Amino acid sequence: MTLSQEQVKQFWDNGYLVLPDFADEETVEGLKKECHRLVEEMDPAEHNTVFTTLEMKRTSDDYFMTSGDKIRYFFEDGNLKVNKHLSINKIGHALHVLSEPFKKFTFCDKQPGIGGEVIPHQDSSFLHTDPMKLVGFWIALEDATLENGCLWFIPGSHKEGIHCGRRMLRNPNKGEGESGTIFQGEMPKYNDKDFIPGPATANSRNAVPSLIFVIGTKH
Known part of the structure; x- marks a missing residue:
């Protein structure tokens, strides 16, 4: 699979790219x-x-x-x-x-009715390297729709860096009974109006999975 120049541009401009019919x-x-x-x-x-x-x-x-x-x-x-x-x-x-x-x-x-809230966040808060060189991949094995909770994105938000510097780190002072990981930085604040959905189709007779490249996401 080869990405078109338009697809490459969308990925770098928006921070994500949906590829229908991926598998x-x-x-x-x-x-x-x-x-x-x-x-x-x-x-x-x-x-x-x-x-x-x-x-x-x-x-x-x-x-x-x-x-x-x-x-x-x-x-x-x-x-x-x-x-x-x-x-x-x-x-x-x-x-x-x-x-x-x-x-x-x-x-x-080529490449359920239960559970708690997944707050708006950037995956780079959890998958951080220095220098930044990681790209996340989300593969839809079932239809991800507006009704069942597809990914939502703020186009271009990855260009602003890690919001509020919030990152998950190993706890350097972990003691007995303490958490091995800590969050550093403030909880990011987003405007819900800035998000747009990224529905992705999965397997069916006429539609096969979509691949989503992710730099920053809201789940």
Whole structure:
């Protein structure tokens, strides 16, 4: 897949790019099946950790901070009230290495009624490098619509840098019982009127997944 000059310009101007028809239906079904298998074989008692962008509510910071080379599971709520398949917030962070279907998809030639609020934020608050060199990828395995909560963006907001300097950092003074991560900087304030939606289609007879490049997002 080759991006047109217009697509490249939109990405750098707006900070995101939606690519419809990015993967075929068979591939998407395979990834969804793999997610189901992983969760089915996972014991919630061994992976009882909550992930939220609002504040640190994890029951085990080490579980999160050492997940870079492991497949780990993060829930909406530490006390499961519904089926574990409906309680998962995210699966991370080494799916692309340790899961063969995701590895094949990542390194090939192309690339529920519960849960808390995901506040407006920039992903660079969590994925920060110096110099900045990371780009996020969101792949729609199901239709992401205005009705069910697609991503929303402020076009061009990435050019303003990390808003209010808010970043998630390792806690340099972590003591017993204290969080292993802290937020530095003020909570950003956004004007809801500045956001525009980025709906993305998933698998159907006439529509296959969209890929969204992300620099700054509201979920």
